[in-house]
Amino acid sequence: MGKIYGILITIMLLCIGCQWQLKPNDADSDKQQISVQRYDRIEHLYLTTGDYAALQQMNTVYPIQTRMLIEDVLHLGHVNDPDINKKFLYFFQDSTLQTMLADVQHQYADMDDISLELETSFLRLKEELPEIELPQIYTQIGSFDESIVVGNNTLGISLDKYLGADYPFYMAHYTEEQRHMMDRSMIVPDCIGFYVLSLYPLPAYLQVSQTERDQHMGVIQYVVNKITERTVFQNEWVNQVDAFVKRYPQMTISQLLTISDSTFFKK
Incomplete structure (x- = not known):
């Protein structure tokens, strides 16, 4: 029974972290596909429950994303430090960040609209700049740090920076001009802008x-x-x-x- 339970948990984690895609038609098989990997869901599961299976998937399925989050976004230390997992978990026990974690999952339970616009925009960019390689796009949760992270042919969207201009934490810490840019509608423009700037x-x-x-x-x-x-x-x-x-x-x-x-x- 325990073995079956473990298998079910593994399948659930895979479903949480990925988005199902239909197999492309043969005529379109040579086209690059754009999809958003929901890394934020695996991250949220670990940060709110301490689930070891979620942490394991972060480190094995998403090693680049995890390293960039811990080292480049949160600046918690090196991903291979002996106590980095506890440090990462403890960091997010702050009540403000715990509230934010829940708000991110609520606001971004459905990202189909963003995924569609990202696909349309990046394929349009590819038509204009055929020599570029399209990035692997994923979502993550930071601590109100960078909004978009680009590196190693990946593009990370920090959903904590797109909770709306009237989000309470933003109201207390950002100017009106800054808050105007911290909205769901700015995710795709920021992705295109930061990616083009990196190129x-x-x-x-x-x-x-x-x-x-x-x-x-x-x-x-x-x-x-x-x-x-x-x-x-x-x-x-x-x-x-x-x-x-x-x-x-x-x-x-x-x-x-x-x-x-x-x-x-x-x-």
């Missing part, structure tokens, strides 16, 4: 002015607007890029992202 960063070896940084972000934000087919960002830098593209309609997104001279947009 086309400002050269680290160059000393660039704030104006050049703003202009580069204007290009990224223009691309986000175009790829999502939404007017997400509106500012003078985006307007400059938009006006430039209208003057040069043959300009591709790939060419746009590789322009290094910010004064080019003012010509």
Whole structure:
């Protein structure tokens, strides 16, 4: 009986962490598939129950995600430290974080709308930039740290940063302008924006002015607007890029992202 119970728990964990996908048609089998891995559910199970099977799955099925969460997002230490699991569990016993864990699961019990928009947007991005490799996308829960984490061809969405502008913790710790960006509707634009920025960063070896940084972000934000087919960002830098593209309609997104001279947009 105990063995059967263990098998059922394992199957349940696999279902929690993954989203079922239909086998693609042969005609579409060469296309890259976009799906969202619900790592946050496994994480939530461990952080609220201390379930060892959940922890084991975090470390074996999602080793990259777990390392990035513990080391790069939460900064709790190295993932291989002897006491890191207890430290991780204890960290989230804070009452504010426990409330947040429950709120995340409530607000994001269903993510079908986001998954569909992510798939549409990333496939559209792939059409514009055919040389890029699409990332593995997953959801996680941080402690109100980074919203999007990109690395090792993965893209992590921290759902704790998208609980709505009127979320009580946000109201006490963030400005109105910041809270405006911490909404469900911003998940897909942020994913596209941060991923494109990771592919086309400002050269680290160059000393660039704030104006050049703003202009580069204007290009990224223009691309986000175009790829999502939404007017997400509106500012003078985006307007400059938009006006430039209208003057040069043959300009591709790939060419746009590789322009290094910010004064080019003012010509």
